[in-house]
Amino acid sequence: xxxxxxxxxxxxxxxxxxxxxxxxxxxxxxxxxxxxxxxxxxxxxxxxxxxxxxxxxxxxxxxxxxxxxxxxxxxxxxxxxxxxxxxxxxxxxxxxxxxxxxxxxxxxxxxxxxxxxxxxxxxxxxxxxxxxxxxxxxxxxxxxxxxxxxxxxxxxxxxxxxxxxxxxxxxxxxxxxxxxxxxxxxxxxxxxxxxxxxxxxxxxxxxxxxxxxxxxxxxxxxxxxxxxxxxxxxxxxxxxxxxxxxxxxxxxxxxxxxxxxxxxxxxxxxxxxxxxxxxxxxxxxxxxxxxxxxxxxxxxxxxxxxxxxxxxxxxxxxxx
Amino acid sequence: xxxxxxxxxxxxxxxxxxxxxxxxxxxxxxxxxxxxxxxxxxxxxxxxxxxxxxxxxxxxxxxxxxxxxxxxxxxxxxxxxxxxxxxxxxxxxxxxxxxxxxxxxxxxxxxxxxxxxxxxxxxxxxxxxxxxxxxxxxxxxxxxxxxxxxxxxxxxxxxxxxxxxxxxxxxxxxxxxxxxxxxxxxxxxxxxxxxxxxxxxxxxxxxxxxxxxxxxxxxxxxxxxxxxxxxxxxxxxxxxxxxxxxxxxxxxxxxxxxxxxxxxxxxxxxxxxxxxxxxxxxxxxxxxxxxxxxxxxxxxxxxxxxxxxxxxxxxxxxxxxxxxxxxx
Numbered sequence: 001x002x003x004x005x006x007x008x009x010x011x012x013x014x015x016x017x018x019x020x021x022x023x024x025x026x027x028x029x030x031x032x033x034x035x036x037x038x039x040x041x042x043x044x045x046x047x048x049x050x051x052x053x054x055x056x057x058x059x060x061x062x063x064x065x066x067x068x069x070x071x072x073x074x075x076x077x078x079x080x081x082x083x084x085x086x087x088x089x090x091x092x093x094x095x096x097x098x099x100x101x102x103x104x105x106x107x108x109x110x111x112x113x114x115x116x117x118x119x120x121x122x123x124x125x126x127x128x129x130x131x132x133x134x135x136x137x138x139x140x141x142x143x144x145x146x147x148x149x150x151x152x153x154x155x156x157x158x159x160x161x162x163x164x165x166x167x168x169x170x171x172x173x174x175x176x177x178x179x180x181x182x183x184x185x186x187x188x189x190x191x192x193x194x195x196x197x198x199x200x201x202x203x204x205x206x207x208x209x210x211x212x213x214x215x216x217x218x219x220x221x222x223x224x225x226x227x228x229x230x231x232x233x234x235x236x237x238x239x240x241x242x243x244x245x246x247x248x249x250x251x252x253x254x255x256x257x258x259x260x261x262x263x264x265x266x267x268x269x270x271x272x273x274x275x276x277x278x279x280x281x282x283x284x285x286x287x288x289x290x291x292x293x294x295x296x297x298x299x300x301x302x303x304x305x306x307x308x309x310x311x312x313x314x315x316x317x318x319x320x
Numbered sequence: 321x322x323x324x325x326x327x328x329x330x331x332x333x334x335x336x337x338x339x340x341x342x343x344x345x346x347x348x349x350x351x352x353x354x355x356x357x358x359x360x361x362x363x364x365x366x367x368x369x370x371x372x373x374x375x376x377x378x379x380x381x382x383x384x385x386x387x388x389x390x391x392x393x394x395x396x397x398x399x400x401x402x403x404x405x406x407x408x409x410x411x412x413x414x415x416x417x418x419x420x421x422x423x424x425x426x427x428x429x430x431x432x433x434x435x436x437x438x439x440x441x442x443x444x445x446x447x448x449x450x451x452x453x454x455x456x457x458x459x460x461x462x463x464x465x466x467x468x469x470x471x472x473x474x475x476x477x478x479x480x481x482x483x484x485x486x487x488x489x490x491x492x493x494x495x496x497x498x499x500x501x502x503x504x505x506x507x508x509x510x511x512x513x514x515x516x517x518x519x520x521x522x523x524x525x526x527x528x529x530x531x532x533x534x535x536x537x538x539x540x541x542x543x544x545x546x547x548x549x550x551x552x553x554x555x556x557x558x559x560x561x562x563x564x565x566x567x568x569x570x571x572x573x574x575x576x577x578x579x580x581x582x583x584x585x586x587x588x589x590x591x592x593x594x595x596x597x598x599x600x601x602x603x604x605x606x607x608x609x610x611x612x613x614x615x616x617x618x619x620x621x622x623x624x625x626x627x628x629x630x631x632x633x634x635x636x637x638x639x640x641x642x643x644x645x646x647x648x
Contacts, residue, residue, distance in 0.1 A: 046514040147602075161603055191377035192541070192585040193600045200599055218515065221587030225595075245591045258516065260589070265519035269484050 005036030008179045008212045009058075009097075014072035016057040023274040027053035029236035031072075035180065038210040042227035042244070044217055044259075046270060050236040051216045055182045058214070059099050060089050077179065095125055098173040102185040104165035108157040114141075114168050115153030118175060125176040140171040144201060163194035167201070174205060181206075184216040199226060220259070224248065229306070232256045235270050235281035238300070242307035252309040255282045280312070288313055329404070330365035331503060331535050332389065336398035337362045339384050343608060354608045358384040360559035361398065366503065369529060371536040373550030373567065375543060375582070379604060380556040382539045386505045389537060390424055391415075402503075420446065423496035427508035429488030433480040439466075439491055440476035446499040465494040468531075469524060486517035490524070497528070503535045510545055522548050543586045547571055552640070555579045558607055558615040561634070565641035575643045577620045614646070622647060 016028035027050040035041050043051045056062050058074055060081060074081040076097055084092065093099075101107050109117060118137035119130075126133065134153070141149035144167040157165055166186060173181060183202065187195040199222065206213060215226055223230055223244060231241045232255065240253040251257045258266045268285045271277055277284060283293040292312050300310040339359040344350030359381040366372045374382045387393045389400055391407060400407040402418065410418050423446065426432045433442055440462045447453050447461060463473050469490040480488060489509065496504050509525070510518040526549060528534060540546050546553055547567055554564040555576065563576040574580045577598075584598045600619045605611055611618050617627035627646055634642045 046516060163603060191604070193377065193581055194603065196585040196587075196597070196599055200597075219587070220589035224589050224591040224593065225587045248589070248591050264515050265523075266516040267520075269486075 005038055007034045008037050008077055009035040009214075010073075010075040010078075011035075011058065012073045012075065014054070014057060014074060015070045016053055016062055017068060017070050018053075018063070018066045019068065020066055020274070025273045026236050026276060027067075027273055028057055029273075029276075031233075031236075031238055033231050033238065033241065035212045035214060037179075037212055038206065039229070040206070040213040040215055040227045042215045042217060042223040042230040043233060044220070044223055044230060045233035046218060048270060048273070049233045050273070051233050052184055054233070055099060055184050055214065055216050058182060059093055059097055060084070060086075061093075061099070094121060094173075094178065095176040096178050097180040097182070098176070098178040099182040099184065100166075100169055100173050100186045102188050104162060104169050104189065105157070107169045108165060110157050112156075113153065114155050114157065114160070118153075118168070118172055121172040121175040140175055141168070143174075143205070144168070144171045146171075161194075163190050163198065166190060166198060170198075170201070170205070174209070174211070177209065178211070180212045180214070182214045182216070185218070187222070188217075188219075202226070220248075232259070235276060236273055237281065237310070239282065239311070240307075240309040241300075242304070242309075246304065246307050250304075252303050252307070252314045253282075253311045254286050254288055254313070256309075258287075280310075330367045331370075331402065332366040332537075333401040333404075334362060334364050334385075334389070334398070335401065337385065337388055337395055337400065338397040339381075339388060339393055340396045356607050357559050357610060358607060359388065359395075360610075362556070362559070362561050363398075364554055364561065364564065366535050366537060368502070368535055369533045370552070371529065371538055371550045373538045373540065373546035373553040374556060375540060375546050375553060376556035377541065377582075377604060379558075379607060381559040381607070382556050383507060385556070386424075386507055386537060386539045389503075390422060390505055391418065419449075420499040421501055422503045422505065423499060423501040424505040424507065425489070425492045425496050425509050428512050429485055429492055430512075432492050433488060435480050437479075438476070439478055439480070442480075442491065443476075443495040443498050446495060461498055462494075465497045468497060468528065469494045484517075485513050486520060489513060489521055493521075493524070493528075497532075500532075501534070503537065505537045505539070507539045508541070509538070511540065511542055518545070525549060543571075543583065555582065558604065558610050560615060560644065562616065562645070563641075563643045564634075565638070569638065569641055575637060575641070575648060576616075576645050577622050577647070578616045614644075 012032050014028055014031045018025040018027055031054055045051050057069055069082050115137055118140055119133045122133050122136050138149045138153060141152055146152050146164060146167050187198050190198060205211060217223060227244050230244050230247045231238045234255050240256045247256060248260060251260050258264055266285050271281055279294040279296050280298055283289045298310045298312045300308045301314060303309050303314050337359055338361050340355035340357050342352045343354040343356060345353045362385055364372060374385060376382050388395055394408060407418060443462045443465060444458045447458055462476055466473060466475055471490050510521050513521060538546060538550050550567045553567045553570050554561045557578050563579045574583050581598045581600050584596060602619050613628045613631050617623045624646060632644045632646050634644045635648055636642050637648050
């Protein structure tokens, strides 16, 4: 895969299943991608396509006991996270890979002050005294542009607006100076003018720290604004990857094509992840479906520079 | 002054509509310490077979406005007129008649349907509550509206959990249609749905409007949805309408600085789109203690001295285009 910057995160053939009473939910079913330093990769798809589960699998926070990584590697700077023990993972999370979730309400503890919660995150990474940690926490708040940080340190989450809380979550996520930040719909719960402020803030943090970002979203406006590359997920698999402009201008997979339409409209529903069709998972909703699509799942094939798609209709590009 | 085109007498007219919620302190004997000025003097009209879009960020009062229209709230001041009749003065039979003429579809199709009722009973509820109908007549009407929203007749005997989000929203729409309303208040009708099915529901709404001469009040924060459905659009900020115009002219030439910022923040799904960012500083102030003068002035990049003193009036700047800003 053509990634210009050095690869910090390399995900190979990742499968994460949920073992439920209805059967095995194949939420992440053979997902591979690489993420370069300072790069932003958008992971897009409809709800239930497995994008959040992919993010959770990367930091090994799948819902217990149903969720399990059954196959694949998550190489963070060459080290496989899948084989690490829980106590080893605890040293990795926050320090080398962090995650911001959609709802800031659930990420913060309602009974501790903002200051306590940032200091707690900092304590994992620094052995400084309390006084120094408090100063650092204030500094962290200032970096995410929280106004009057000295006063905010003593505030409780309920005293802050959604946008402010999400900034605090951001401050905690980057407190340990991680290499990789997974942002799972971080602005969905925010108003649009506040969303724009937050996106600008993430860009700024990234420019300063060369952070690699995996941006999970279903909003193509955010993708167009934030991402260098995009991976489109459908029913547990990535069906197309490419540079953002290429994907917007010349999508090759019928699903991407339909999503990119000015008024996207696809008949039907995605298949349930515990009962997937034999061939291509998009076949039942695809306008160009033929017999082969229903029998065999198409391999992901290069279709242009750094551009791949999994569809029987695409011609593999000869040059690559 | 507000009408865009020369339409006949509007179906709904809201005049200086105001809703203040008291803020109380103390556990047993509450003292009123202030008021949340959720809606603060809002006027608009909705014509027959017309859709008015109401946009703004959370807390701007758009939902309270829609609840006032539905008679779920009593206004502190101002009134809502349906065919010239004060809606909040209706009693008895007239009130029950009002509830058949005005219906609602809410955002979340998972919580707006009773999970224990079969679809036919949910859909028929408005009929049963508001009119006497025979059993046969009821079933006939249920089948009719299910057909209108594109659901199979077999849906009638099933329960909500058997349907997807898009289908549930069709069911919610069917139950709104059952009583043959003239106005449907649509509160975020597609925002809980996946992008791939939003268009289906939006097209269905437009279809139904054309076929059944419906009027819609569309409350939404998604600007693309509003542009697709609404004929006219009003932008709210902290309880007031700051700009109102024909949807196309509003989207093409937004005038109020807040409208501009709101539109700039709705990121176009195009990596080559020009980035005329207008990142507003700060957050929406509390509606308990809104800023003096123009409510938007503390965040406005063009604020002048008078903006903090004098609240601007809504001024007509083009036919059907009104804006409340000292710049115009």
